[in-house]
Amino acid sequence: MENQQNNRVEETTQEKFPLNEELTQEIVKEIQTLQEKGDREGAMAVFSDLHPADQGEVMEALSIETQQEILTTLPPHEAAEILKHLEPENVAKVSEGVDSSVLSDILKEADSDVSADILKQLPEQQSKDVLAAMEETEDVVSLLQYPDDSAGGIMVLEFVAVNVDMTAAAALDALRLREPEVEDIRSVFVVNDEARLVGSLSVTRLALARLATPVSDILDPEILFVSSDTDQEECARVMERYSLDQLPVVDNEKRLIGVILSEDILGVVNEEATEDMYKLAGIGGEKVFGPLKTSIRNRFPWLSINLATTFLAALVISLFESTIARMVTLAAFLPVVAGQGGIGGTQTLTLVTRSMALGEISRRGGIRILSREILLGLIHGIFLGITVGLVAYIWKGSYMLGVVLGIAMLGNMLIAGLSGAGIPLVMARLRTDPAVASAVIVTTCTDVAGFLLFLGLAAALVNFL
């Protein structure tokens, strides 16, 4: 008997986990092949074997009709588990063909934050129908009010609050009432008679306490919390800084209304990092396999703005056509000074905007960063200036050309440091997102300054070149 039990346990410990992108695609193919052969049961069996997170991934690769079939065929609580791992927009698209009563059965079983995200994406009439068919919808309805990227939008309602005057036994009973929904919680929250948060109590400590122990004797009163309108990026920062596995969310009256879990915030951290990275490169919320239209809509504006700035650079060069005509070799060196400035500016810009996003820069740190980056520009400029001057002299044999190039390089590296650090700092002061437009401004600065410095000096000294 005992042996058998052990076997059962070992067998069900899945060895396939974790799936990667490649395995997922193989499983998608397997299911599609079975479907084409008409073996619906076989396809469903392969699907059912997977972890809900993988089921979500696989589902999104299947046709809308198949997705609808899966959602309607599965028991509601299993379908609900999958929903957590699907993009809400995708669920909304699939749901349009699913009966409202079926959908409400599934959403009833899903976590309240998942249901709320999906309801927000549904067409208005369907959303109303589904809500009407669900019972006890206050929870979900209360979540519908929060923006997606706020603490309210990412918190869950699966928490347990106990009164500070209770005993451990009563707190355990309160926990029991909510099982199995709250099986994964680590702490119960402690509130006073006005429902205000006063502390937390780890489930381990509660489990080990004598039943008659007052909760007030064993709670941890040092508790961090955020309000429902706190930005999700700030929530992630607090949780990382204080190593929190959960972060309670309170309303204006400091009454507990939800909790953010660290496993949910992981997605937020990745999402925010991706967003910042893409903004710097001038792409928006697109996916590598997403629709072409989205990519064009995201990239084209940036490409157009950049085109305008390169014409500005062209205009600058154009002013010096007579100088270039006298010494055509100048044209060859045009990309050198501007290009190096662009690289240097991007280095500084990337460091400064990322440090801002990670909360490492205070408002007062600006001057220090600016002077540090200008100093770096000076050092790099001296080295690069000497190198570029020597190469040009050796290559073209003009001593003066080397001097002009070297000085222009030094000047442009200073501009790179100044604009790379200064522009995001100014943007932040103006309370606009420094990641968005900084890159185009910085490269315009280094391009225009690079051409002006190089050609301006050359024009002044053309008789000596």
Add this chain to the structure above:
Amino acid sequence: MENQQNNRVEETTQEKFPLNEELTQEIVKEIQTLQEKGDREGAMAVFSDLHPADQGEVMEALSIETQQEILTTLPPHEAAEILKHLEPENVAKVSEGVDSSVLSDILKEADSDVSADILKQLPEQQSKDVLAAMEETEDVVSLLQYPDDSAGGIMVLEFVAVNVDMTAAAALDALRLREPEVEDIRSVFVVNDEARLVGSLSVTRLALARLATPVSDILDPEILFVSSDTDQEECARVMERYSLDQLPVVDNEKRLIGVILSEDILGVVNEEATEDMYKLAGIGGEKVFGPLKTSIRNRFPWLSINLATTFLAALVISLFESTIARMVTLAAFLPVVAGQGGIGGTQTLTLVTRSMALGEISRRGGIRILSREILLGLIHGIFLGITVGLVAYIWKGSYMLGVVLGIAMLGNMLIAGLSGAGIPLVMARLRTDPAVASAVIVTTCTDVAGFLLFLGLAAALVNFL
């Protein structure tokens, strides 16, 4: 009495949390002012009021001597809490002036993974002395063998494993033996007689079970795990994908050796995103307020490589000096074609490398991405080519110049899509990090191709310009 208790609880619930960078700096100033006045006790009182995470941040802004004083003055268990929030390199620097016996008292109280990280950074002799003064060091010594960025390097040893044949009562006793060290755990792990992992059991479920219930009846057998040499980035991916709040780490025999907590992985996710972002921009592991030497060592190699590539571009232009001499106005348009190609290539490159880092691209997805990006290059190239051609025609009045510019623009946007997607894909195939050198190769491609296309066409058609 009851009322009094409530008050106590409310008073100690800190309202200062969470600190941001600005508040931290104010506190640093306050402490420094008190120190200058000779009020050491006052300074210590302000410091002691803070959360350990903030104490760490404040400490790193104080002088080495003050840091040493704090570590020696505080009770070891409080000092140990702070260590968790300091950079290990900084602790090592501070520790060089601290007596080995004091340090060993502190490290004894710290989490095993924190102690191991610090011991790794200490000078060899001091590390040996400290280890010798610590008792029960097997845990820490066992952690010293794992690389910092592997599952073994980020796991903690504060977990509880129970045998599958135990009852709930025995499991609770096992938990009690490790309290308060394991107060924050959410699940105990279940192992068989060979110490192999067979499941997990949430503390909530355990707390609510009848004491005589066998653990095998209430455990969750579906458990994910990684081996100690799994890369930390992969661990973060698994935890995010499967919404895990903890991830067990096993050895080759599937014996449980540690656990990774989701609150610790938050730092990993941010760290890896920063690293990728910095690599793309050609900066390394530098900090916005870090030493200048590190910044120069990180940025200069990239600036030098880039200088070499701009000279390559200069060489290309140089080949067409006679063409430019015949029509100097060509020089003005040099940055236009190359610049747009660079922006387009960077857009594609950023999307592809980030998607790779997030595990969204399988090995087979390459062709699809490549054709998608070339198609986007074609679409953008047509629009930008027509625009740039028209502007050049209107500005300079040469119909042929517009045609040359337009065609070169189209060609270079195709190159941008091809190289922006193709180069990171090839790098990944060659098992090198696509983030590192891709950017310089892509911009070199678009620069050289841009000048070659534009000037080559112009040279061929110079008689019609």
